[in-house]
Amino acid sequence: MTTHAQSLAVSSQRKGFLHWLWTWITTVDHKKIAILYLFGGGLFFLIGGIEALLIRIQLAVPNNHFLVGSEYNQVMTMHGTTMIFLAAMPLIFAMMNAVIPLQIGARDVAFPFVNALGFWLFFLGGIVLNTSWFFGGAPAGGWTAYTPLATEYLGSGMDFYILGLQLSGAGTLMGAINFLVTIINMRAPGMTFMRMPLFCWTSLVTSALILFAFPPLTVGLFFEFFDHIFHANFFNTANGGNGIIWEHIFWIFGHPEVYILVLPAFGIISEVVATFSKKRLFGYSSMVFATVLIGFLSFMVWVHHMFTVGLGPVANAVFAIATMTIAVPTGIKIFNWLFTMWGGQIHFTTANLFALGFIPTFVMGGVTGVMLAVPPADAQYHDSYFVVAHFHYVILGGVVFGLLAGVFYWWPKMFGRMLNETLGKITFWFFFLGFHLTFFPQHFLGLMGMPRRYFTYLPGEHFELGNMLSSIGAFGMAVGVIVLLINIVVTTAKGKRAKGDAWGIGRTLEWSIASPAPEYNFAQTPLVKGIDAFWKEKMAGNKKMTPAEPLGDVHMPSPTVIPFLMSLSLTLASFGFIFAANQAGKPHTGGLITAAIGIGLMLLLMLIHSIKDDHGFHIHKEEIMRIEKEAE
Amino acid sequence: MSGTENAGLQAIPNPEKATLEGKNKFLGFWFFLGGETVLFGTLFATFLALRDKVASGPSAHELFSLPLTFLSTIILLTSSLTSVFAILAMKDYKAGAMRLWFWITVLLGLAFLGLEIYEFHEYLGEHFGFTTSAFSSAFYTLVGTHGCHVLFGVLWISELMLQSYKKGITTVTAPKYYVAALYWHFIDVVWVFIFTVVYLLGILGG
Numbered sequence: 001m002t003t004h005a006q007s008l009a010v011s012s013q014r015k016g017f018l019h020w021l022w023t024w025i026t027t028v029d030h031k032k033i034a035i036l037y038l039f040g041g042g043l044f045f046l047i048g049g050i051e052a053l054l055i056r057i058q059l060a061v062p063n064n065h066f067l068v069g070s071e072y073n074q075v076m077t078m079h080g081t082t083m084i085f086l087a088a089m090p091l092i093f094a095m096m097n098a099v100i101p102l103q104i105g106a107r108d109v110a111f112p113f114v115n116a117l118g119f120w121l122f123f124l125g126g127i128v129l130n131t132s133w134f135f136g137g138a139p140a141g142g143w144t145a146y147t148p149l150a151t152e153y154l155g156s157g158m159d160f161y162i163l164g165l166q167l168s169g170a171g172t173l174m175g176a177i178n179f180l181v182t183i184i185n186m187r188a189p190g191m192t193f194m195r196m197p198l199f200c201w202t203s204l205v206t207s208a209l210i211l212f213a214f215p216p217l218t219v220g221l222f223f224e225f226f227d228h229i230f231h232a233n234f235f236n237t238a239n240g241g242n243g244i245i246w247e248h249i250f251w252i253f254g255h256p257e258v259y260i261l262v263l264p265a266f267g268i269i270s271e272v273v274a275t276f277s278k279k280r281l282f283g284y285s286s287m288v289f290a291t292v293l294i295g296f297l298s299f300m301v302w303v304h305h306m307f308t309v310g311l312g313p314v315a316n317a318v319f320a321i322a323t324m325t326i327a328v329p330t331g332i333k334i335f336n337w338l339f340t341m342w343g344g345q346i347h348f349t350t351a352n353l354f355a356l357g358f359i360p361t362f363v364m365g366g367v368t369g370v371m372l373a374v375p376p377a378d379a380q381y382h383d384s385y386f387v388v389a390h391f392h393y394v395i396l397g398g399v400v401f402g403l404l405a406g407v408f409y410w411w412p413k414m415f416g417r418m419l420n421e422t423l424g425k426i427t428f429w430f431f432f433l434g435f436h437l438t439f440f441p442q443h444f445l446g447l448m449g450m451p452r453r454y455f456t457y458l459p460g461e462h463f464e465l466g467n468m469l470s471s472i473g474a475f476g477m478a479v480g481v482i483v484l485l486i487n488i489v490v491t492t493a494k495g496k497r498a499k500g501d502a503w504g505i506g507r508t509l510e511w512s513i514a515s516p517a518p519e520y521n522f523a524q525t526p527l528v529k530g531i532d533a534f535w536k537e538k539m540a541g542n543k544k545m546t547p548a549e550p551l552g553d554v555h556m557p558s559p560t561v562i563p564f565l566m567s568l569s570l571t572l573a574s575f576g577f578i579f580a581a582n583q584a585g586k587p588h589t590g591g592l593i594t595a596a597i598g599i600g601l602m603l604l605l606m607l608i609h610s611i612k613d614d615h616g617f618h619i620h621k622e623e624i625m626r627i628e629k630e631a632e
Numbered sequence: 633m634s635g636t637e638n639a640g641l642q643a644i645p646n647p648e649k650a651t652l653e654g655k656n657k658f659l660g661f662w663f664f665l666g667g668e669t670v671l672f673g674t675l676f677a678t679f680l681a682l683r684d685k686v687a688s689g690p691s692a693h694e695l696f697s698l699p700l701t702f703l704s705t706i707i708l709l710t711s712s713l714t715s716v717f718a719i720l721a722m723k724d725y726k727a728g729a730m731r732l733w734f735w736i737t738v739l740l741g742l743a744f745l746g747l748e749i750y751e752f753h754e755y756l757g758e759h760f761g762f763t764t765s766a767f768s769s770a771f772y773t774l775v776g777t778h779g780c781h782v783l784f785g786v787l788w789i790s791e792l793m794l795q796s797y798k799k800g801i802t803t804v805t806a807p808k809y810y811v812a813a814l815y816w817h818f819i820d821v822v823w824v825f826i827f828t829v830v831y832l833l834g835i836l837g838g
Contacts, residue, residue: 110656110659110660111656111660173667177660177663177664177667178660180659180660180663181656181659181660181663184659185652185655185656185659186652186656211663211666211667211670212666212667212670214667215667215668215670215671215674216670216671216674218671219671219674219675219678220674222773223678223773226762226769226773227769230762230763231763232762232763232769232773233687233763233764233765233766233768233769234678234682234766234769234770234773236766238687239685239687239763239764239765239766240682240685240686240687240765240766240767241682241685241766241769242681242682242685242766245678245681245682249674249678252674603787607791610791610792610795610808611795613804
């Protein structure tokens with residue numbers, strides 16, 4: 001443990017739990033915010049996972065009465081919404097926060113304050129969404145919240161969906177701007193764009209996609225909000241509204257969202273495969289090109305979610321071709337990973353097992369994706385379990401496998417301790433085999449005609465075997481996750497301490513400093529001489545990076561509670577609006593007043609933040625030298 | 633000129649981009665405006681899809697009056713020009729001139745808001761409310777969102793100017809003034825599109 005962590009532990013013992021909690025609430029350190037994101041995303045991943053198990057219990061046998069009707073719809077809606085917005089997104093931000101500044105040789109992110117605000121908005125947005133269980137029922141309109149079902153027929157649950165996602169969406173947007181600026185402005189000397197690790201590239205493109213994809217979601221949610229709470233007519237056909245507008249807006253956001261999630265996973269896989277093959281990533285520039293091209297194309301394929309709406313043969317054909325085109329850059333990536341491994345010294349660590357499991361799994365998801373991109377065929381697949389199988393292969397088999405690879409790979413850098421490899425491999429095999437057992441049969445269930453989102457099926461329709469296998473597989477994955485949790489608890493208590501270069505074969509800058517990274521990251525900003533900068537130095541016989549500056553005092557931003565308070569005031573405003581909703585007539589005044597107070601507090605906090613200059617503090621040269629010495 | 637200004641800083645050209653924090657703020661704000669562009673783009677697209685769905689309410693050419701919106705347009709365009717003068721004064725470290733031009737900008741912004749409130753009030757009198765038709769919902773949401781942006785800009789610039797009496801023009805404050813002016817230009821550009829797409833098209837395009 002570094003001195004920083006020790007001093008933290010000592011001071012927390014001295015001042016107790018409240019002080020410990022306060023340091024986490026007020027932190028603006030990207031490494032701590034990464035841990036917060038990991039905790040928050042992990043928590044919602046477990047909640048979403050439990051919801052998945054409830055769904056699979058209900059569907060295990062025909063005519064089951066475990067979870068029916070509206071309750072089933074609520075659990076299914078919350079499973080999808082939670083997994084996409086509250087688990088996958090924050091876990092990606094956890095990886096980005098933990099790694100990006102270290103990989104580009106920066107001391108911090110561009111906007112530490114905004115970074116903290118982004119986290120708290122996400123977390124409290126997730127809490128708002130989940131409180132719906134206790135206030136008259138969760139949203140039940142599917143994670144896509146199609147209108148007019150969502151705005152006119154489902155009661156108050158959808159208000160929690162609208163406001164909760166509005167909050168967490170704002171947090172995500174801020175995080176994206178933060179990482180765009182960090183990567184563009186704060187790279188170390190010599191770290192040109194074409195020398196950045198691929199994870200930085202994919203995070204850069206993902207942040208750009210968030211910047212352009214989340215505002216439509218914000219607007220769409222506002223439309224639903226106005227329709228539901230203030231009786232506007234965007235989707236109310238009686239007064240000229242049009243529900244198809246929501247579908248367009250949702251998927252203009254929703255399809256880039258798929259690439260927002262999967263591109264960082266591609267980046268993680270690129271890092272893990274290269275490191276554990278002990279080789280430079282094959283075809284680096286084509287990987288960058290493919291990443292940017294996927295980002296570009298992701299905005300022109302949204303109508304493939306709407307082939308059955310009836311937008312006409314021309315629209316369908318154009319979007320079908322654009323969709324199939326994405327298979328080309330994705331294929332480039334798959335082959336580059338294979339060629340990276342070719343002739344390499346492959347280390348079968350848990351992180352690499354997840355990366356290796358990712359490749360064939362994601363290819364299968366991609367192949368069904370191309371099948372779905374053919375409009376006449378899609379008319380058959382649409383709203384069947386074939387679609388469910390397809391998107392779980394890309395989101396779970398792609399994104400979650402990538403994230404788990406990243407968690408195992410960077411855990412020592414984040415926490416200073418290695419995860420247990422034996423337990424890790426048990427996790428991998430349960431998760432990998434459980435995954436395929438769950439979702440492979442669903443392809444066939446879909447082709448046989450089982451519709452998605454239905455809460456049951458009848459005996460004698462040949463759906464029994466596939467569903468039973470699927471439910472067994474889901475519990476296999478659950479075992480894998482439980483073993484991972486045990487792994488975390490056991491190694492936190494008495495795990496092997498990680499060296500700076502935890503795997504001994506690290507290639508990028510994050511492995512050139514202590515594990516966990518000291519508060520100031522780099523005692524001296526490193527000078528980058530090529531791709532895989534740290535590997536290059538090691539091959540030249542150096543143990544450390546060549547510094548680009550003399551050792552000096554390091555300026556740090558002060559911790560602040562304002563981001564947390566801002567998020568609280570917007571949470572108050574959200575609850576105000578939720579309780580203002582009145583199906584029968586005018587919105588309730590009490591709710592509106594509460595909302596106004598929340599927004600007023602937010603403006604007040606913005607004013608305080610603007611007036612109060614943060615001068616930060618300095619970590620002195622002597623202190624840095626002492627910490628660096630102890631880390632060796 | 634404010635007495636708190638540091639004479640040593642006079643030499644730094646472009647104080648808004650002199651530090652890394654300033655550069656970050658500058659770039660970050662451009663990205664933010666990129667997101668805002670998509671936000672307004674979505675509002676415009678929805679408005680175009682719903683603009684002739686008037687249900688039983690009044691339609692665009694029955695409502696809109698060109699002289700009023702033309703006046704609004706002139707006022708907002710002028711306010712953009714005055715904010716340019718403010719930034720030019722800032723680059724010369726003339727705090728007094730900067731404040732004067734920004735206060736004029738704020739006044740013009742308030743005049744614009746006054747006209748908008750008057751206009752909405754008139755429409756309500758003609759039974760054109762938020763819930764009247766899909767067209768009315770789309771209209772009030774698009775123009776209202778822009779109006780909220782103007783209001784926020786007025787509050788923001790006023791707050792910065794009140795602070796500037798104490799803090800003057802430094803490498804810490806200059807990026808703040810600069811991005812506030814950028815924001816103001818952005819609002820102005822959005823209004824040009826609203827004037828064209830909502831009002832001109834509404835009156836002339838039938």
